[in-house]
Amino acid sequence: MPLRKWLERAQALPGSPSAARVVVDVTDWLAAAGDVAAAGGQLLALWGANVPAAGDARVRAALVHESGLLVLELALPATDGLYPGLQSIYPAASRMQRAACDLSGITSDDPDQRPWLRHAAWPASEHPLCASVMGVEAAALTPDDYRFQSVEGEGVHELPVGPVHAGIIEPGHFRFSIVGEKVLRLEARLGYVHKGIERRFQELRLYEGHRLAARVSGDAAIAYSWAYCQALEGLERVQVPPRALWLRALCLELERIQNHLGDLGALGNDAGFAFGLAQFSRLKEELLRAVQLALGQRYLLDAVVPGGMAVDPGVAGIASLADCLHHIAGESLNLRNIYDEHAGVQDRFVGAGAVAPELARRLGLTGLCGRASGQEGDLRVDAPWPPYDALAPVKCVQRGGDVAARVSVRFDELQVSLQLALRVLEQMPAGAVRFAMPVPAAPAGELGIGLVEGWRGPVMLALEPDGNGGIARCHPHDPSWQNWPVLEHAILGNIVPDFPLINKSFNLSYSGQDL
Amino acid sequence: MLKTLRTIAAVGIVSEPPPEADLALRVREALPAKVREVLGRALAIRHVDAGSCNGCELEIHALNNPFYNIEGLGIRFVASPRHADLLLVTGPVSRHMALALRRTFDAMPDPKFVVALGDCGCTGGIFGENYASCGRVANVIPVDVVVPGCPPSPVQILQGILTAISTTPARGVAHGP
Numbered sequence: 035m036p037l038r039k040w041l042e043r044a045q046a047l048p049g050s051p052s053a054a055r056v057v058v059d060v061t062d063w064l065a066a067a068g069d070v071a072a073a074g075g076q077l078l079a080l081w082g083a084n085v086p087a088a089g090d091a092r093v094r095a096a097l098v099h100e101s102g103l104l105v106l107e108l109a110l111p112a113t114d115g116l117y118p119g120l121q122s123i124y125p126a127a128s129r130m131q132r133a134a135c136d137l138s139g140i141t142s143d144d145p146d147q148r149p150w151l152r153h154a155a156w157p158a159s160e161h162p163l164c165a166s167v168m169g170v171e172a173a174a175l176t177p178d179d180y181r182f183q184s185v186e187g188e189g190v191h192e193l194p195v196g197p198v199h200a201g202i203i204e205p206g207h208f209r210f211s212i213v214g215e216k217v218l219r220l221e222a223r224l225g226y227v228h229k230g231i232e233r234r235f236q237e238l239r240l241y242e243g244h245r246l247a248a249r250v251s252g253d254a255a256i257a258y259s260w261a262y263c264q265a266l267e268g269l270e271r272v273q274v275p276p277r278a279l280w281l282r283a284l285c286l287e288l289e290r291i292q293n294h295l296g297d298l299g300a301l302g303n304d305a306g307f308a309f310g311l312a313q314f315s316r317l318k319e320e321l322l323r324a325v326q327l328a329l330g331q332r333y334l335l336d337a338v339v340p341g342g343m344a345v346d347p348g349v350a351g352i353a354s355l356a357d358c359l360h361h362i363a364g365e366s367l368n369l370r371n372i373y374d375e376h377a378g379v380q381d382r383f384v385g386a387g388a389v390a391p392e393l394a395r396r397l398g399l400t401g402l403c404g405r406a407s408g409q410e411g412d413l414r415v416d417a418p419w420p421p422y423d424a425l426a427p428v429k430c431v432q433r434g435g436d437v438a439a440r441v442s443v444r445f446d447e448l449q450v451s452l453q454l455a456l457r458v459l460e461q462m463p464a465g466a467v468r469f470a471m472p473v474p475a476a477p478a479g480e481l482g483i484g485l486v487e488g489w490r491g492p493v494m495l496a497l498e499p500d501g502n503g504g505i506a507r508c509h510p511h512d513p514s515w516q517n518w519p520v521l522e523h524a525i526l527g528n529i530v531p532d533f534p535l536i537n538k539s540f541n542l543s544y545s546g547q548d549l
Numbered sequence: 550m551l552k553t554l555r556t557i558a559a560v561g562i563v564s565e566p567p568p569e570a571d572l573a574l575r576v577r578e579a580l581p582a583k584v585r586e587v588l589g590r591a592l593a594i595r596h597v598d599a600g601s602c603n604g605c606e607l608e609i610h611a612l613n614n615p616f617y618n619i620e621g622l623g624i625r626f627v628a629s630p631r632h633a634d635l636l637l638v639t640g641p642v643s644r645h646m647a648l649a650l651r652r653t654f655d656a657m658p659d660p661k662f663v664v665a666l667g668d669c670g671c672t673g674g675i676f677g678e679n680y681a682s683c684g685r686v687a688n689v690i691p692v693d694v695v696v697p698g699c700p701p702s703p704v705q706i707l708q709g710i711l712t713a714i715s716t717t718p719a720r721g722v723a724h725g726p
């Protein structure tokens with residue numbers, strides 16, 4: 035059955051204007067997943083739904099197709115309790131399936147059954163999202179015995195790195211198999227900063243959850259808090275004032291600009307050009323100060339709230355922010371020239387950590403990294419939500435797939451986002467920035483979807499109310515889930531000392547995937 | 550090259566003076582003022598993200614930008630706990646990081662300071678304590694100075710670090726470990 039048939043069967047979901055759900059049986063689960071793949075779609079997220087009663091477990095898969103999101107929902111078969119794994123269609127499914135097993139106790143029939151998010155903090159027999167009560171015991175200070183897949187052969191060495199790294203970055207473990215300096219294999223192990231976020235959501239009220247959503251990955255706070263509010267406002271049938279939507283877009287673009295400035299500096303530094311770090315970190319600081327003046331905070335972790343925005347810039351704030359954006363646009367063009375003409379920098383960037391477009395497609399590489407490897411997805415263009423339907427940004431795509439391409443996409447997107455932000459500042463409608471939310475009325479069993487193109491890529495959030503103003507289940511999804519496994523391919527054949535540079539060019543989230 | 554030099558000259562020096570120490574942030578005073586006096590001249594910091602959302606890290610990074618220029622104050626971030634005098638910890642401590650944090654602390658030579666950063670480091674923040682989170686840093690290792698904020702600004706972080714090594718004793722704070 036072609037994709038169109040599934041879309042016709044699907045019912046629109048509250049929240050994202052492009053999300054719909056179809057409830058399937060085991061056969062249709064695989065058929066629909068295959069049809070979406072055949073039409074060029076990708077798996078975005080896979081997770082266990084809320085379990086209202088024992089024996090009522092369901093698995094969901096969110097698939098991105100050319101114009102939106104199709105959520106498949108499958109009740110777990112009663113016979114063996116296993117659902118058909120999607121790994122053979124979408125390799126990125128594997129880790130999500132393992133995580134769903136750790137947290138929700140639902141198991142696929144795919145071969146890799148190792149735990150993913152669970153190390154030693156809780157036993158395999160317990161599932162934090164099912165247990166009605168799970169006590170807080172003393173910290174588990176014991177290492178566990180995770181089975182890495184090893185490479186054998188003459189002269190092959192294993193190099194374990196982490197979880198604590200040398201720089202100021204998040205923790206994770208990388209196991210390199212090397213010959214000399216050359217990397218034969220890399221296997222990452224994550225889950226170190228798993229802090230029970232999905233469980234914590236279940237203790238919060240619907241109108242509090244946006245604060246936790248903003249802290250799933252603090253560098254993408256706007257993307258997550260917007261996705262949360264989009265899902266919630268959909269569930270509660272609330273229209274947000276137009277000015278608030280435009281302000282959210284402003285903040286989302288500012289978040290993209292800040293992160294790109296930070297990364298461009300760090301990438302220059304990792305290539306041995308400290309000047310780049312000094313200049314870009316200066317521009318970023320100037321922007322953060324202008325943002326604080328205009329919107330009251332350097333990092334906008336509490337700006338997006340249910341019903342609209344908690345902040346509204348005054349005339350003076352808008353003017354100084356616009357000045358700053360103009361200034362950054364000019365300076366970063368100059369810096370781009372300097373990077374482009376610097377032989378040492380280009381020597382490190384070009385060819386390093388290459389992911390060819392075909393591999394990127396097969397593995398589901400997404401977001402910024404995907405666009406650097408010829409994968410053209412950008413939800414702001416493909417499945418626009420207001421006000422992006424009016425803003426119509428252009429996509430920035432490269433095909434080289436190496437560090438140089440990921441740097442180029444950042445430089446291109448930086449200019450596009452600066453112009454977008456300036457346009458929003460100029461054309462933003464006047465009026466209220468926040469409507470009061472009604473007493474929560476969304477019934478249990480509903481599903482709201484938030485879908486936003488954050489600076490790394492698509493951020494999705496699935497929200498289920500409990501019918502009493504609380505959260506029955508909330509699953510946030512970070513694009514890093516897709517891209518971490520691809521990093522393991524990008525490093526192959528490169529040398530270990532290039533890993534920091536290649537890793538930085540991906541700049542994936544640990545917290546966002548560890549949850 | 551010429552463009553690079555021209556850019557450097559055009560920007561000039563933007564570094565700002567550091568903040569004063571704030572003794573109200575000091576929650577524990579285990580080391581004599583003499584130690585702080587010596588360390589204050591060349592401080593080596595090891596950072597551990599024990600479960601942060603990565604927001605606090607963004608502001609730690611900012612300390613290295615030309616405005617705050619932390620290296621200009623004789624403060625360096627180092628890659629090994631064995632070279633470190635001060636441990637800067639972010640996040641609620643996830644259960645999966647508790648062991649690594651403890652080991653990092655144990656690997657640091659005495660005398661050593663611990664600064665817990667952000668609302669999460671101070672209290673567990675919005676994540677609190679649960680099956681996967683030990684909550685605040687002090688639940689896992691002894692903490693000398695706390696810096697609240699979500700995330701705290703670079704000035705507040707710098708103030709916390711300077712408070713740890715300030716030679717003035719705090720009043721009304723428990724002495725000894």
Ligand code: SF4
Pocket residue numbers: 249252600601602603604605639640641666667668669670674698699700701
């Ligand atoms: S204090 Fe705030 S910014 Fe820092 S780790 Fe916690 S939630 Fe993130």
